[in-house]
């Protein structure tokens with residue numbers, strides 16, 4: 001019997017937006033869920049996983065995914081300070097996502113050496129980041145801040161900026177975002193419903209991930 005070949009590690013990239021059309025946003029309460037959850041997402045075709053630093057177990061979850069699911073690209077979300085940048089990178093986060101951005105946070109994310117997506121919700125914030133040489137951003141909270149029509153309006157005057165809209169994105173509205181020239185991917189938690197996580201229903205997560213991976 002020939003041994004099962006090891007899974008191929010995900011390639012390195014400078015662009016968070018190019019990893020996958022959909023970036024799952026994970027809130028892990030029990031770090032023991034991290035590995036089966038990441039495996040289900042990868043099996044469904046979503047290899048980038050953003051673990052939000054909102055729970056006590058988030059850093060352990062990042063460590064576990066990095067160690068046991070090498071075909072996933074695990075990153076950290078809810079990065080809001082230099083301290084959280086350092087903690088995320090030390091845990092093995094391969095990209096960083098912030099809901100908003102300040103000068104202090106930008107400097108820390110830049111110094112981290114891993115790709116990052118700073119959060120913006122207005123045209124002025126987009127221009128401020130462009131002035132600093134940042135072209136990839138998270139548009140948050142996407143639906144509340146104007147949705148796809150807002151990003152479409154930005155593509156005229158600020159075409160260099162590219163976005164991952166997140167916040168209120170669903171299978172129903174994702175195609176409108178993904179059709180825009182300035183959208184690289186969309187982020188969201190819809191493929192990780194709370195009841196599926198509570199029931200450890202990884203088959204359902206895999207199914208929802210597969211549907212999400214086919215949105216573009």
Ligand SMILES: O=C(O)C(=O)C[C@H](O)[C@H](O)COP(=O)(O)O
Nearest residue numbers: 052077078099166167168188189
């Ligand atoms: O924690 C962060 O860093 C955030 O910025 C918030 C998340 O991106 C959204 O909570 C995901 O939004 P939903 O898909 O509507 O659940």
